[in-house]
Amino acid sequence: xxxxxxxxxxxxxxxxxxxxLAALTLFMLQACxxxxxxxxxxxxxxxxxxxxxxxxMPTAPWSLIFADASGNSFHFLxxxxxxNAEFEYTPITPELNSSGTYSGGMAARGDLTPSQVLQIWxxxxxxxxxTASHGEQRTMxxxxxxLVENGEQHDFIVRSGPGLxxxxxxxxxxxxx
Numbered sequence: 001x002x003x004x005x006x007x008x009x010x011x012x013x014x015x016x017x018x019x020x021l022a023a024l025t026l027f028m029l030q031a032c033x034x035x036x037x038x039x040x041x042x043x044x045x046x047x048x049x050x051x052x053x054x055x056x057m058p059t060a061p062w063s064l065i066f067a068d069a070s071g072n073s074f075h076f077l078x079x080x081x082x083x084n085a086e087f088e089y090t091p092i093t094p095e096l097n098s099s100g101t102y103s104g105g106m107a108a109r110g111d112l113t114p115s116q117v118l119q120i121w122x123x124x125x126x127x128x129x130x131t132a133s134h135g136e137q138r139t140m141x142x143x144x145x146x147l148v149e150n151g152e153q154h155d156f157i158v159r160s161g162p163g164l165x166x167x168x169x170x171x172x173x174x175x176x177x
Contacts, residue, residue: 056122057114058149060085064124067144068168069160071097072104072175076112076120085112089175108176123167127158135159143167 058064063077071092078085091104091146112120125143127133134156141160146153158164 012100019059044098056119056125057118062149063147064120066167066171067138068162069141069143070102070104074171074174076117077119085114085117086110087112087174091175104175106176108174110174119170123170127167128154128156128164129160130163133158133161147177 001138045110058078060078060081060083065073065075065076067073073090075088075090077087087108087110088110091107092102093099094103097103124147127143127145128147135142135158138157143158143164144155145158148154158167
């Protein structure tokens, strides 16, 4: 089979031969592609990609302290870009609880995966942006956040509700059994 020209002027000889689609596509790309304009020597090429998930990743060094509705606290941090992100869970003890009987369990600490950091920060940023769920005072049932990123500290309180419940459920597996 002999092909010449672009699709509007393409001719095929008289043989009744099937042309594989891949070969035809390659031919059309090669034969019909416009000749690209050469780049000017002085024009730099900049490629920018946007990954919405990466936008939620914090820039180290950072820290996030969260006190849940019962007074248990989580401290998440990454002290430098080279260091692993880590967490420490400090439970409330019966001695410190107003009922004198509640215990938040055992203390725990460990490293966080990049996926965990992304999930935690994505949820926290949603809570921070939802100012309608914020409270003015730390009361029973609220969650307290303190985040430090890029040298700036931000504190906010979230009232009991679906957002706070979702965040608490997200980090619950980090607690020691």
